[in-house]
Amino acid sequence: MTGRGRASLMVxxxxxxxxPEVGVSIVRLLQRLGVAVDVPPDQTCCGxxxxxxxxxxxxAAVAARTVALFEDSEHxxxxxxxxxxxxxxxxxxxxxxxxxxxxxxxxxxRTHEFSQFVVRELGVTEFTASVPGRVTYHDSCHLLRGLQxxxxxxxxxxxxxxxxxxxxxxxxxxxxxxxxxxxxxPEVSAQILAKKLANVEATGAGCLVACDAGCLxxxxxxxxxxxxxxxxxxxxxxxxxxxx
Amino acid sequence: xxxxxxxxARIRDQMRKTRGLFAASVATxxxxxxxxxDTIRRELAERWPETLxxxxxxxxxxxxxFYRVASVDDVPSVVGGIAREREARELVSWHSGVxxxxxxxxxxxxxxDVHEMPAAEAEDAASRERLRAIAARADLGLTGVDLAVxxxxxxILMSGVGRPRSTSLLPPYHVAVFDRTAxxxxxxxxxxxxxxxxxxxxxxxxxxxxxxxTGPSRTADIELTLxxxxxxxxxxHAIFVEGGIRG
Amino acid sequence: xxDVFLQEALTIATTKFIDLRREAFEDFPEGEALRxxxxxxxxxxxQRLDHHLETLVxxxxxxGGHVHYAATSEEARTIVVDIARRTGARxxxxxxxxxxxxxxxNEALERAGVTPVETDxxxxxxxxxxxxxxxxxAPAIHKxxxxxxxxxxxxxxxxxxxxxxxxxxxxxxxxxEKFLQADLGITGANFAVADTGTVVLVTNEGxxxxxxxxxxxxxxxxxxxxxxxxxxxxxxxxxxxAKSATGQKLSxxxxxxxxxxxxxxxxxxxxFHLVLLDNGRIAQLGGPLREALYCLRCxxxxxVCPVYRQIGGHAYGYTYxxxxxxxxxxxxxxxxxxxxxxxxxxxxxxxxxxCPVRIDIPRMLIELRREVREQQIAPWVERVAFKVLARVxxxxxxYRLAAKAGRLLQRPFAxxxxxxxxxxxxxxxxxxxxxxxxxxxxxxxxxxARRDLPL
Numbered sequence: 001m002t003g004r005g006r007a008s009l010m011v012x013x014x015x016x017x018x019x020p021e022v023g024v025s026i027v028r029l030l031q032r033l034g035v036a037v038d039v040p041p042d043q044t045c046c047g048x049x050x051x052x053x054x055x056x057x058x059x060a061a062v063a064a065r066t067v068a069l070f071e072d073s074e075h076x077x078x079x080x081x082x083x084x085x086x087x088x089x090x091x092x093x094x095x096x097x098x099x100x101x102x103x104x105x106x107x108x109x110r111t112h113e114f115s116q117f118v119v120r121e122l123g124v125t126e127f128t129a130s131v132p133g134r135v136t137y138h139d140s141c142h143l144l145r146g147l148q149x150x151x152x153x154x155x156x157x158x159x160x161x162x163x164x165x166x167x168x169x170x171x172x173x174x175x176x177x178x179x180x181x182x183x184x185x186p187e188v189s190a191q192i193l194a195k196k197l198a199n200v201e202a203t204g205a206g207c208l209v210a211c212d213a214g215c216l217x218x219x220x221x222x223x224x225x226x227x228x229x230x231x232x233x234x235x236x237x238x239x240x241x242x243x244x
Numbered sequence: 245x246x247x248x249x250x251x252x253a254r255i256r257d258q259m260r261k262t263r264g265l266f267a268a269s270v271a272t273x274x275x276x277x278x279x280x281x282d283t284i285r286r287e288l289a290e291r292w293p294e295t296l297x298x299x300x301x302x303x304x305x306x307x308x309x310f311y312r313v314a315s316v317d318d319v320p321s322v323v324g325g326i327a328r329e330r331e332a333r334e335l336v337s338w339h340s341g342v343x344x345x346x347x348x349x350x351x352x353x354x355x356x357d358v359h360e361m362p363a364a365e366a367e368d369a370a371s372r373e374r375l376r377a378i379a380a381r382a383d384l385g386l387t388g389v390d391l392a393v394x395x396x397x398x399x400i401l402m403s404g405v406g407r408p409r410s411t412s413l414l415p416p417y418h419v420a421v422f423d424r425t426a427x428x429x430x431x432x433x434x435x436x437x438x439x440x441x442x443x444x445x446x447x448x449x450x451x452x453x454x455x456x457x458t459g460p461s462r463t464a465d466i467e468l469t470l471x472x473x474x475x476x477x478x479x480x481h482a483i484f485v486e487g488g489i490r491g
Numbered sequence: 492x493x494d495v496f497l498q499e500a501l502t503i504a505t506t507k508f509i510d511l512r513r514e515a516f517e518d519f520p521e522g523e524a525l526r527x528x529x530x531x532x533x534x535x536x537x538q539r540l541d542h543h544l545e546t547l548v549x550x551x552x553x554x555g556g557h558v559h560y561a562a563t564s565e566e567a568r569t570i571v572v573d574i575a576r577r578t579g580a581r582x583x584x585x586x587x588x589x590x591x592x593x594x595x596x597n598e599a600l601e602r603a604g605v606t607p608v609e610t611d612x613x614x615x616x617x618x619x620x621x622x623x624x625x626x627x628x629a630p631a632i633h634k635x636x637x638x639x640x641x642x643x644x645x646x647x648x649x650x651x652x653x654x655x656x657x658x659x660x661x662x663x664x665x666x667x668e669k670f671l672q673a674d675l676g677i678t679g680a681n682f683a684v685a686d687t688g689t690v691v692l693v694t695n696e697g698x699x700x701x702x703x704x705x706x707x708x709x710x711x712x713x714x715x716x717x718x719x720x721x722x723x724x725x726x727x728x729x730x731x732x733a734k735s736a737t738g739q740k741l742s743x744x745x746x747x748x749x750x751x752x753x754x755x756x757x758x759x760x761x762x763f764h765l766v767l768l769d770n771g772r773i774a775q776l777g778g779p780l781r782e783a784l785y786c787l788r789c790x791x792x793x794x795v796c797p798v799y800r801q802i803g804g805h806a807y808g809y810t811y812x813x814x815x816x817x818x819x820x821x822x823x824x825x826x827x828x829x830x831x832x833x834x835x836x837x838x839x840x841x842x843x844x845x846c847p848v849r850i851d852i853p854r855m856l857i858e859l860r861r862e863v864r865e866q867q868i869a870p871w872v873e874r875v876a877f878k879v880l881a882r883v884x885x886x887x888x889x890y891r892l893a894a895k896a897g898r899l900l901q902r903p904f905a906x907x908x909x910x911x912x913x914x915x916x917x918x919x920x921x922x923x924x925x926x927x928x929x930x931x932x933x934x935x936x937x938x939x940a941r942r943d944l945p946l
Binding site: 245246247248250251252254255256257258259260261262263264265266268269270271272273274302306361364365372375376379380395396397398403404405408409410413431432434435438439442446448449450451452453454455456457458459460461462463464465466467468469471473474475476477 | 500503504507528530531532534535536537538540541544545548554558559560561562566569570610611612613616629630631632634635636639655656658659660662663666667670671686687695696697698700701703704705715720721722723724725726727729730737739740741742743744745746747748749750751752753754755756757758759767769773774775776777778781782
Binding site: 013019020044045054065145146174187192193217 | 878
């Protein structure tokens with residue numbers, strides 16, 4: 001495969017700590033596509049949890065260190081729509097009056113959520129993974145509304161061999177994670193989740209796909225508690241041949 | 245209470261703090277609304293059948309009942325039919341000069357008790373009370389239409405002498421008579437007419453209210469169940485006179 | 492949230508409104524451009540608010556109306572009560588007005604011996620129930636028809652059938668009497684056109700027309716931000732307002748009122764008063780919540796909000812519920828009042844998507860959270876937790892240590908990579924969901940060992 005440039009993986013805190021297999025899948029997939037992947041060391045977090053709770057000075061400090069880590073990257077690939085949104089949407093503003101203002105804008109411009117990178121940057125829409133059974137997709141809020149992306153994941157899922165893609169009713173409705181929201185208003189968060197999972201179960205799908213670690217934590221946590229047969233997977237895991 | 249000066253001082257103080265969130269402008273008003281309204285009328289005169297058809301569809305969609313008659317002489321029997329089906333007799337009507345045709349005798353012949361609103365100013369509060377009581381008792385209210393808007397199925401009625409608000413509000417059945425000269429296509433065109441009416445200054449007899457009526461009075465406040473005739477009329481009927489009202 | 496009927500009613504009603512709104516805009520290709528234009532008109536109007544309000548005032552006065560200026564709720568109440576007293580009003584009929592809810596007008600009128608009668612069916616119902624509205628446009632959405640029948644039975648001292656048609660008919664008869672007898676009509680205003688001095692009411696029932704035509708005196712209470720420069724601007728808003736609220740192309744009645752009754756009119760008030768209301772709005776012209784001043788009070792954001800749809804309007808505890816309600820409460824009562832409410836959102840953004848004038852509500856919720864943080868009024872445990880988090884995220888060595896500590900501490904709780912119960916406040920998550928366990932090797936640990944990554 002001809003070289004498709006370089007990309008740095010921003011693994012994200014939740015991805016690093018709880019879903020390392022997602023990072024592994026992304027690296028494998030991108031390498032197979034001819035992308036040279038590197039992982040800048042000493043990553044922690046994009047700062048979104050601090051930002052969303054109003055700790056903006058602290059979020060700016062985390063943003064600054066993150067920008068420094070990625071300032072030489074040709075592309076930055078992010079497994080979570082919410083983290084990609086944070087970098088693309090908020091980093092320039094947070095660092096506008098610092099000495100990293102220019103780098104922040106550049107890193108922001110070169111950052112992509114995973115499915116956006118594959119489909120829109122690399123122009124790849126098909127993978128060889130063959131997946132039996134029904135698959136459905138949940139639109140995470142930051143990817144859908146923050147990054148205006150609903151098509152790329154669906155394109156990739158639609159082209160999987162064997163899989164039957166079923167639309168999820170209320171796919172664009174929040175799963176109830178919302179970061180600290182899930183523990184500040186746990187009952188409301190759980191009720192929102194229950195509604196989402198009822199919709200998932202109604203599709204008859206064996207596999208629920210999303211592009212955000214927060215959504216996956218919330219939804220897989222709920223599915224496991226219900227002892228549901230449905231597995232929640234990141235898109236990259238499925239494309240990498242992860243069995244539903 | 246705050247004086248006007250204090251109030252505006254506070255507004256100006258705050259306005260000084262910012263230039264705003266983004267560069268923005270208001271809508272462009274028509275420079276010569278009366279001329280533009282005339283142009284709209286002329287253009288619509290050529291395609292009134294399509295406009296009427298669109299109006300009928302939208303009007304029926306919001307629950308209106310539509311009729312089409314050849315001449316204004318056919319109107320009283322239609323109204324008579326509406327009244328009979330509802331066992332209604334009392335009809336209050338805009339003044340015939342405002343309606344554009346004198347239908348009172350024919351309506352009475354069709355079995356209705358007709359109370360026409362006067363064209364002149366009511367002399368005193370007692371007369372106003374009496375006339376208002378008539379409207380409150382009436383079963384049917386007969387009006388004309390200033391603009392019939394195809395986009396939304398809306399009837400636009402100005403208030404004024406000989407065309408009181410109550411005629412289209414108090415009786416449970418509202419019957420509106422119109423012809424092709426009232427037809428407009430869109431809300432945008434309505435805006436041009438509103439600007440033109442305002443710009444022309446108010447001719448004598450003009451009232452203070454313009455009402456847009458889009459179907460019968462309704463609510464869904466109880467368990468989202470739609471019910472009609474909450475405070476305003478429970479039915480709206482529109483009779484299109486193909487040959488024109490003023491003949 | 493325990494109320495099963497409320498839950499069902501909320502779900503049914505909000506789902507219906509969402510579907511109706513979506514259908515209305517699907518059929519309406521010009522809609523997106525009109526939304527952009529409406530947003531621009533709101534912003535442009537605020538940029539010259541003093542000029543437009545001056546023009547409005549001049550035109551209303553030219554028509555024989557009176558304008559009053561209320562900096563606070565209290566001033567607004569006093570103005571209206573004074574008008575009532577001076578005109579000898581004993582009963583006032585009211586058309587639906589969130590502005591008058593906001594200033595708690597009804598209690599003030601009652602104290603002054605003036606009986607306020609709500610005439611919007613939903614408002615009439617909650618008035619009988621001594622409750623506040625739970626939705627901006629459908630105030631009695633939380634009531635069953637059985638509950639409404641009970642209220643009516645008690646009020647009219649006879650057994651009343653729990654059928655919406657029957658109940659509506661009863662309300663029509665009752666309130667018709669009140670319209671005809673009332674001395675005073677009180678409304679809000681959806682818009683006021685500066686160029687012409689026109690006050691615009693958007694209603695479905697006809698009570699707006701009654702209230703502005705039958706009583707001797709009409710008082711309209713209106714937030715300063717509702718002014719629009721021209722009739723042409725007005726049409727842009729009319730084209731999208733009802734569609735956003737209920738999916739209707741237009742509400743049944745759009746009433747353009749220019750001043751008191753003119754010579755020769757049978758109906759219409761002798762006196763017209765417009766009360767311009769500040770109550771925290773003006774301070775936001777130069778403040779962080781300025782964009783919230785674009786709000787048309789359509790309720791679209793409530794209908795799509797996952798939190799509102801679960802908890803309903805009363806749970807917010809203030810006049811205005813839902814996403815915009817949090818911002819309006821901060822505007823009216825100060826940011827301290829929303830130190831918890833500002834977090835009653837998952838920041839999903841559905842509200843901003845649905846808003847006809849594209850108000851970026853999540854952005855301002857985050858801004859309010861920042862203000863709360865600056866004022867240091869969150870519980871100290873939380874402040875410490877975030878400070879610790881910030882430290883850990885700045886130092887990779889601390890971060891790696893925290894991961895190791897997590898792995899250690901979770902041992903008693905983790906089974907097959909999942910944790911189903913955590914002690915203390917951490918149990919907030921695990922009471923209803925499993926939590927994944929911290930991975931035995933984080934991604935970065937695997938990457939640095941490299942040989943663990945099969946390629």
